[in-house]
Amino acid sequence: MMEVLPASEMMFSRILPLALAGTLISVPALLCAQATSSQAADATPTAPQIVAAMQQHNQARAAALKHFHSLRHYSVEYRGFTAKIAAQMDVDADYEAGSGKSFKIVSQSGSKLLIDKVLKRLLESETDAQKQHAGDLTPSNYNFQLVGTEEVGSRPAYVLQVEPITDNKYLYRGKVWVDAADFAVERIEAEPAKNPSFWISSTAIHHRYEKTGVFWLPAQNESDTNIRVGGKAVLRIDYGKYDVTSTEPASARGN
16 A cells, blocks of 8 residues: 655655755865874964965875775664654765775664665765765865864864855755864855755754774764754764774874
8 A cells, every 4th residue: 555644754764864964064174184283383374375285284194094984873763743753874984995885784763764865865875975086174175264273182273263165965054163284174054055955944053073092083063053943953973983094104193
């Protein structure tokens, strides 16, 4: 027998995949490890200098990263006036130098609609963005402005205001915190560059990275979406503990 979905769930199935498109952030720091560097001690670099250093360090870090594996946990929940639906999915994520990322779904539960139309599409979109370099944090995608310095977890960081050059669905506008020593992205607070639907009033993106050995890798992503007709959707990705293989010599790890 054909399943008949409640009206609220039918509407949500159309709105949420669009709303979550802005959360699919692909920046070079997703595959980053520390590369040794030195800077003038007394001079604060300009935004172009910080971005150039990020690109140089990202290339070195990408070359140093051979493989990683983690078990990710995805969850999405929608609360409306009269309805609440949710879904979860655990995913084995692997990265291999030369071939990129691959995913294997380990378990899933909750709304089949959300699993098929939201969570699985997130995996597909991440793979697509990776191939196209569609969301890379580079001058070809963004304008940058240095707005200050702050400490993130007791480490000094440069704070960049980023504005997308185009309305690419993988881009965003907001603030990016860049570690002052490693030139790796530590934190992102932003919103999608392009509102994916009239029905979406706002989407707030919170993305955090942590250092694992010599590597900075994504730790958590949360996106909060408010829907004009009422209700709120929350997407969360916990990236889990990483098992990393590096081409860096053992003596250099942890420096």
